[in-house]
Each structure stands twice: as structure tokens, then as C-alpha cells.
Amino acid sequence: DAKTTQPPSMDCAEGRAANLPCNHSTISGNEYVYWYRQIHSQGPQYIIHGLKNNETNEMASLIITEDRKSSTLILPHATLRDTAVYYCIVRVARFGNEKLTFGTGTRLTIIP
Amino acid sequence: DAGVTQSPTHLIKTRGQQVTLRCSPKSGHDTVSWYQQALGQGPQFIFQYYEEEERQRGNFPDRFSGHQFPNYSSELNVNALLLGDSALYLCASSLTQATNEKLFFGSGTQLSVL
Numbered sequence: 001d002a003k004t005t006q007p008p009s010m011d012c013a014e015g016r017a018a019n020l021p022c023n024h025s026t027i028s029g030n031e032y033v034y035w036y037r038q039i040h041s042q043g044p045q046y047i048i049h050g051l052k053n054n055e056t057n058e059m060a061s062l063i064i065t066e067d068r069k070s071s072t073l074i075l076p077h078a079t080l081r082d083t084a085v086y087y088c089i090v091r092v093a094r095f096g097n098e099k100l101t102f103g104t105g106t107r108l109t110i111i112p
Numbered sequence: 113d114a115g116v117t118q119s120p121t122h123l124i125k126t127r128g129q130q131v132t133l134r135c136s137p138k139s140g141h142d143t144v145s146w147y148q149q150a151l152g153q154g155p156q157f158i159f160q161y162y163e164e165e166e167r168q169r170g171n172f173p174d175r176f177s178g179h180q181f182p183n184y185s186s187e188l189n190v191n192a193l194l195l196g197d198s199a200l201y202l203c204a205s206s207l208t209q210a211t212n213e214k215l216f217f218g219s220g221t222q223l224s225v226l
Contacts, residue, residue: 034214041219042219043116043202043204043217043218043219043220044155044202044204044215044217045217046215046216049214087154095208096162096167096168096208097168098143098145098160098168098204098206098208098213098215099145099157099160099168099170100147100155100157100215101157102147102154102155102156103154104152104153104154105154
């Protein structure tokens, strides 16, 4: 079973910041938080990951709470192409462990 | 640089038949994982291959088997197909030396079992 809880759906206006929450209250000290998204009819796409510090890349920012029990993915200026299902995943980063356990994710719809 | 490629893109089979799906990993990657995604659900891990051997396996029956070739490409075989095997089958590749390595997914093979 997935170790994360996400809202099933969210809407966001085009051009605004999209903030997607994720609860992972049982996360272990050696587990990272990963975010992937899946646009219709495509395979999942990596967005970002982090352990305990906030992270930013060209796609998004990841904010992890100090107790690591929850996190927020931020898309700073959402576009219509950001409409997708977003998955929050916790994973032990260990040699030989590429397994990802997906939940049902958050369906994000960007409104024009 | 080609990403992960899968073939075929769509496939229709009948119950009891066998199917083989194929995957070529991203250039430079040595590990291939397979996932099954039922309609409306997140992908579920089937198994992973590294150095031509199955390294991890999810909760799938042994009707699901695989193979990895010396060029790192991989096949997923499903025997005695059931209606419930209808799903999108995704292949993902990665480089096993990097512990935080992200996975790159193909666009999948849509399997319909009638």
C-alpha cells in the first residue's frame, strides 16, 4: 500500500501557483519524497525529490515540513500543460531499490 | 537521444492467450522495471531486471515473467491471460549506480483482453 495521502483532485487558475499537498506521516528517516506526474496517455514523468531540505528545480519547488510528515509541491506559474495526475511517493534510496509505490494521486486541472 | 521506447503501443488478446511486450531503456541505463496500471489507478510494480536477472518483484503471480537481454532491453511475458490483465503496461529505466536515480518511463503498451 502507498504510504502517502493526497487529495483526489484540485483546480488551479492558469498563471497562478499550484500547491499540491501530500501527507506521509509514517515516513522513515531514510526515505525520500518523490513527485511524479502523468499526463493523459503518457508514462509518469519525474518532477523533483528531496529528503528534508526544500528543493527547487526548473519544473517545481518541494517544501518538506520540519518533522517530514508532510510536503507540498509548488508549480509556480501553472499552465494548461500542467494538467495531469500528480503522484507523491516515498522511497528508500538504496542501491538496487528502484521500486516506486504509487497511490491514486491528485488530479490537477488548470483552468484557463 | 531516444528515451524509453515500448512496443507495441496497443494490443488485443483473448483470454488464455500469451503476450510479450518489449522495452528498450534510455541510452546509458542498465536497469528496467515494469509496472501495470489499471484504469483510474496508479501504476503497480511488477518486477525489475538488472544484469539479466530479476532483482525485485511485486505482488504478481508467476504468470508474469520477464527477461533482460545483454543490451539491457527487456521483455514482459504474461501467460494464460485473464480479463483482469487488461491494463496499461509501463516500462521504466534507470541507472542502478545512482541511489537517488530518477526513473524514466515509456508511454506504455495498452493491453486489452477480451
